[in-house]
Amino acid sequence: MSETDWPLFEVFIRSRSGLEHKHVGSLHAADARMAIEHARDVYTRRQEGVSLWVVRSADIVASDPGEADALFEPARDKVYRHPTFYAIPDEVKNL
Amino acid sequence: MYTQALDTHGKEPAAAVTEADGPARRFQSRIDAEDKIEPKDWMPEAYRQTLIRQISQHAHSEIVGMLPEGNWITRAPSLKRKVVLIAKVQDEGGHGMYLYSAAETLGISRAQMLEQLLSGAAKYSSIFNYPTLTWADVGAIGWLVDGAAIMNQIPICRCSYGPYARAMVRICKEESFHQRQGFEIMLTLSQGTHAQRAMAQDALNRWWWPSLMMFGPSDADSKHSAQSMRWKIKRFSNDELRQKFIDITVPQAHFLGLTIPDNDLHWDEAAQHYRIGPIDWSEFQAVLKGHGPCNRERLEARRRAHEAGRWVREAAAAHAARQARRAGEPT
Numbered sequence: 001m002s003e004t005d006w007p008l009f010e011v012f013i014r015s016r017s018g019l020e021h022k023h024v025g026s027l028h029a030a031d032a033r034m035a036i037e038h039a040r041d042v043y044t045r046r047q048e049g050v051s052l053w054v055v056r057s058a059d060i061v062a063s064d065p066g067e068a069d070a071l072f073e074p075a076r077d078k079v080y081r082h083p084t085f086y087a088i089p090d091e092v093k094n095l
Numbered sequence: 096m097y098t099q100a101l102d103t104h105g106k107e108p109a110a111a112v113t114e115a116d117g118p119a120r121r122f123q124s125r126i127d128a129e130d131k132i133e134p135k136d137w138m139p140e141a142y143r144q145t146l147i148r149q150i151s152q153h154a155h156s157e158i159v160g161m162l163p164e165g166n167w168i169t170r171a172p173s174l175k176r177k178v179v180l181i182a183k184v185q186d187e188g189g190h191g192m193y194l195y196s197a198a199e200t201l202g203i204s205r206a207q208m209l210e211q212l213l214s215g216a217a218k219y220s221s222i223f224n225y226p227t228l229t230w231a232d233v234g235a236i237g238w239l240v241d242g243a244a245i246m247n248q249i250p251i252c253r254c255s256y257g258p259y260a261r262a263m264v265r266i267c268k269e270e271s272f273h274q275r276q277g278f279e280i281m282l283t284l285s286q287g288t289h290a291q292r293a294m295a296q297d298a299l300n301r302w303w304w305p306s307l308m309m310f311g312p313s314d315a316d317s318k319h320s321a322q323s324m325r326w327k328i329k330r331f332s333n334d335e336l337r338q339k340f341i342d343i344t345v346p347q348a349h350f351l352g353l354t355i356p357d358n359d360l361h362w363d364e365a366a367q368h369y370r371i372g373p374i375d376w377s378e379f380q381a382v383l384k385g386h387g388p389c390n391r392e393r394l395e396a397r398r399r400a401h402e403a404g405r406w407v408r409e410a411a412a413a414h415a416a417r418q419a420r421r422a423g424e425p426t
Binding site for chain 2: 003026034041042045046
């Protein structure tokens with residue numbers, strides 16, 4: 001009984017126009033077209049979206065959690081990238 | 096949908112103490128800080144195995160749970176009831192799909208999980224081994240079984256494992272309609288003819304105790320709770336959740352004018368809780384071991400469906416391979 005699974009697809013939904021597509025989950029399908037049809041049935045039974053993207057999971061390249069510090073740590077001490085870093089007297093308006 | 100305290104099945108993997116000390120300590124402190132664990136993060140093997148078991152059994156419960164209610168789709172008493180029931184059963188299928196996907200992030204394949212279900216190696220919620228004898232059973236399942244499931248599942252929305260928590264958020268959102276449509280069926284029957292009221296009472300009589308058993312053994316006998324609580328897979332004890340369910344459900348039964356089938360049931364003024372009589376745990380254990388009224392029938396139905404769908408799966412795979420060849424892509 002050892003069948004192999006259909007490929008895995010990641011599903012992204014645009015909930016309404018003007019918003020970005022957001023990852024909602026994954027599913028198996030024989031091909032991309034079937035993945036769209038399954039995504040419709042599995043993830044949009046209650047008008048959750050107006051547009052779907054499906055991407056083969058194998059095609060996604062992800063960063064390694066073990067390298068998270070090396071990737072994201074350098075941003076931590078750059079508080080000068082944020083507007084609140086700069087002290088402006090209260091009487092100055094519209095800044 | 097439906098989980099009972101699924102941590103009660105199978106043997107517990109060895110505790111985390113065997114894992115390398117450093118990562119295990121860091122892992123636990125992330126959990127303690129309410130950080131979420133994601134698929135590629137380091138996790139103790141026992142945490143992974145516990146989640147695989149719990150999530151896959153939860154998924155199986157959704158899929159097997161389609162059967163007792165599906166039994167009434169062709170005989171629903173009106174077109175409205177029929178479309179509602181179809182939508183509910185479809186939701187249960189969808190819940191199974193969310194959960195299988197969540198389990199797959201832990202390194203088990205869909206085919207492996209299916210094999211465990213069909214071979215009988217994996218468990219599913221024992222509630223689905225009871226038959227749906229009348230239309231009122233569809234109402235009682237929505238009201239009581241989905242009600243108990245919601246009680247169990249809401250805390251899992253805050254589970255430490257991200258994919259499981261996210262799946263549960265989706266499921267809980269959809270679950271509330273299930274419970275309300277069930278209660279509405281019971282309400283309609285309880286305001287109907289004498290025979291309809293009797294049918295509603297009979298359904299309550301048969302589903303009340305199995306629903307209470309969905310919360311799993313009493314805390315004193317629940318072996319795996321402590322570790323699951325430490326890992327924040329579980330947030331409340333079986334008895335706490337059961338008591339909460341009883342306290343909200345008894346007044347609902349009174350509203351319906353139905354009698355809870357428990358002569359010992361009484362209101363404890365001091366504690367502000369309803370107190371129930373003893374639960375017959377030998378029945379729970381028997382159903383769990385495969386001796387419930389429908390265990391064999393449920394698995395047979397799943398196996399038949401799997402076999403009957405084989406040609407569709409093969410045809411779809413062949414079609415996809417041919418399309419890919421024509422497009423000149425590697426298959």
